[in-house]
Amino acid sequence: MKLTCPNCGTRSVEEFRYGEIPRVPDHITDPDARDLDRVFMKANAHGTTVEAWFHDFGCRRWFRLERDTRG
Amino acid sequence: MNEFIEAKVRLRWGEQKPSYDVVIIGGGGHGLATAYYLATRHGITNVAVLERGYIGSGNSGRNTTVIRANYGIPASVRFYQHSLDLYRQLETETDRWIMHAEKGILWMHHTEMGIRTERARAHMNQAFGADTHFLTRKEIGKLVPEIDLDGGGRYPVLGGSYHTQGATARHDRVVWSYAEGAMARGVDVLQRTTATGIRLDGDRVTGVETDRGFIACGTVMSATAGQTTTITDMVGLRMPIRTHPLQALVTNHYRQTFHPIVASAELAFYVSQTARGEMLMGAEWDRQPSYSYRSSLEFLRSCTAKAITILPFLADLKVLRQWTGVCDLTPDSSPVMGFTPVDGFLVSTGWGTWGFKAIPAGGEQMAELIATGRTPELIAPYSLDRFARDRILADAGSAGTQ
Numbered sequence: 001m002k003l004t005c006p007n008c009g010t011r012s013v014e015e016f017r018y019g020e021i022p023r024v025p026d027h028i029t030d031p032d033a034r035d036l037d038r039v040f041m042k043a044n045a046h047g048t049t050v051e052a053w054f055h056d057f058g059c060r061r062w063f064r065l066e067r068d069t070r071g
Numbered sequence: 072m073n074e075f076i077e078a079k080v081r082l083r084w085g086e087q088k089p090s091y092d093v094v095i096i097g098g099g100g101h102g103l104a105t106a107y108y109l110a111t112r113h114g115i116t117n118v119a120v121l122e123r124g125y126i127g128s129g130n131s132g133r134n135t136t137v138i139r140a141n142y143g144i145p146a147s148v149r150f151y152q153h154s155l156d157l158y159r160q161l162e163t164e165t166d167r168w169i170m171h172a173e174k175g176i177l178w179m180h181h182t183e184m185g186i187r188t189e190r191a192r193a194h195m196n197q198a199f200g201a202d203t204h205f206l207t208r209k210e211i212g213k214l215v216p217e218i219d220l221d222g223g224g225r226y227p228v229l230g231g232s233y234h235t236q237g238a239t240a241r242h243d244r245v246v247w248s249y250a251e252g253a254m255a256r257g258v259d260v261l262q263r264t265t266a267t268g269i270r271l272d273g274d275r276v277t278g279v280e281t282d283r284g285f286i287a288c289g290t291v292m293s294a295t296a297g298q299t300t301t302i303t304d305m306v307g308l309r310m311p312i313r314t315h316p317l318q319a320l321v322t323n324h325y326r327q328t329f330h331p332i333v334a335s336a337e338l339a340f341y342v343s344q345t346a347r348g349e350m351l352m353g354a355e356w357d358r359q360p361s362y363s364y365r366s367s368l369e370f371l372r373s374c375t376a377k378a379i380t381i382l383p384f385l386a387d388l389k390v391l392r393q394w395t396g397v398c399d400l401t402p403d404s405s406p407v408m409g410f411t412p413v414d415g416f417l418v419s420t421g422w423g424t425w426g427f428k429a430i431p432a433g434g435e436q437m438a439e440l441i442a443t444g445r446t447p448e449l450i451a452p453y454s455l456d457r458f459a460r461d462r463i464l465a466d467a468g469s470a471g472t473q
Contacts, residue, residue, distance in 0.1 A: 001369070013369060014358075018358050020360075039458075044310070044360065046301060051360075070363060
């Protein structure tokens with residue numbers, strides 16, 4: 001798989017580190033429950049989602065990427 | 072060697088009924104083992120196992136079949152040692168040959184820090200019942216002469232642990248043995264049946280929607296792999312699970328017998344020999360969360376490079392097949408088993424990259440939980456609410472792949 005870094009161009013996924021963007025659903029209102037969800041629970045998107053990636057072996061910067069988790 | 076003649080596995084396929092006591096989603100090892108132990112240990116046979124494809128077509132048919140109990144925390148050593156013990160007697164119990172072969176597992180380290188933790192881990196495993204000894208570099212060289220002790224110059228073998236009861240078994244046969252045993256006692260295993268929804272009355276499960284019609288039931292257990300959050304989304308449950316692909320590959324036949332199973336902690340690599348003589352190996356899981364079964368060139372390249380670093384003779388073999396499964400990974404690398412906030416909805420999930428070895432104990436304990444309505448002591452630490460209670464079971468170092 002290849003990812004496209006906005007600074008360095010298209011590179012192999014091995015050069016990158018995955019970073020999850022926590023998404024706590026709005027229906028969770030209790031502050032403690034929101035903290036718990038933010039730290040441990042995952043949306044685990046089945047389809048198109050926006051992720052954060054760090055280019056370890058390149059520009060060493062975080063960037064956002066839209067990707068389909070089914071592909 | 073294999074001189075006895077086996078009777079054919081007799082699978083009795085059922086028809087979907089409008090209601091069951093228990094519905095298990097997922098016809099892999101864990102789902103079928105739970106059905107088997109419900110029927111054999113607790114006399115609960117009004118059970119349906121739903122399988123989207125054919126039984127064992129998910130991770131039960133894609134894993135690398137390693138059975139071991141050398142884990143990093145007491146709760147896991149006890150649990151996996153119990154599973155290992157159940158595997159050892161499974162052939163006697165089911166009267167089916169699962170090709171269980173005890174060959175030991177060697178767990179090598181290439182750094183000073185690594186051997187310090189491994190020495191401690193070996194002692195801890197021994198103390199909690201998983202027979203494990205620390206080996207020096209010299210002893211490793213004697214045990215497996217094929218290993219390059221200098222690790223290609225970059226990964227010198229400094230020491231490791233030897234878990235004597237490490238074993239492998241034929242994954243399909245494990246699935247079929249449990250399926251046959253469950254079916255013979257009246258469990259309906261429904262292939263090509265997809266769960267499409269779970270019906271709730273308030274916070275209580277009342278049944279499962281499938282593409283072949285509604286099934287009324289009071290207890291639903293999710294035993295899927297990779298698709299756990301697809302199922303838990305049906306009841307609006309948030310899970311600490313992310314789906315990542317895990318790949319493996321197998322070479323052509325190696326002429327000599329190769330024992331034991333060899334793993335390298337720092338390289339995140341392991342290899343064993345199948346009953347056909349092929350060398351079966353795996354490495355780390357894919358970085359990206361994905362539901363894709365696509366195999367990658369990156370994995371092929373990095374896994375084979377690791378392989379020949381440790382075992383140079385592997386360079387003379389050829390890769391025959393490479394494949395992918397999708398795993399449920401939890402933040403602490405331990406499974407999630409038991410009750411959920413939804414009444415009547417149970418999970419056995421988060422098996423990540425270590426689910427095959429847990430099939431007998433996972434099934435047996437979940438069956439006891441369903442039958443008695445109480446969480447057995449052995450799996451109590453793995454409950455979903457451990458995250459809220461701040462009782463994390465961090466054990467990433469024991470996963471074999473990271």
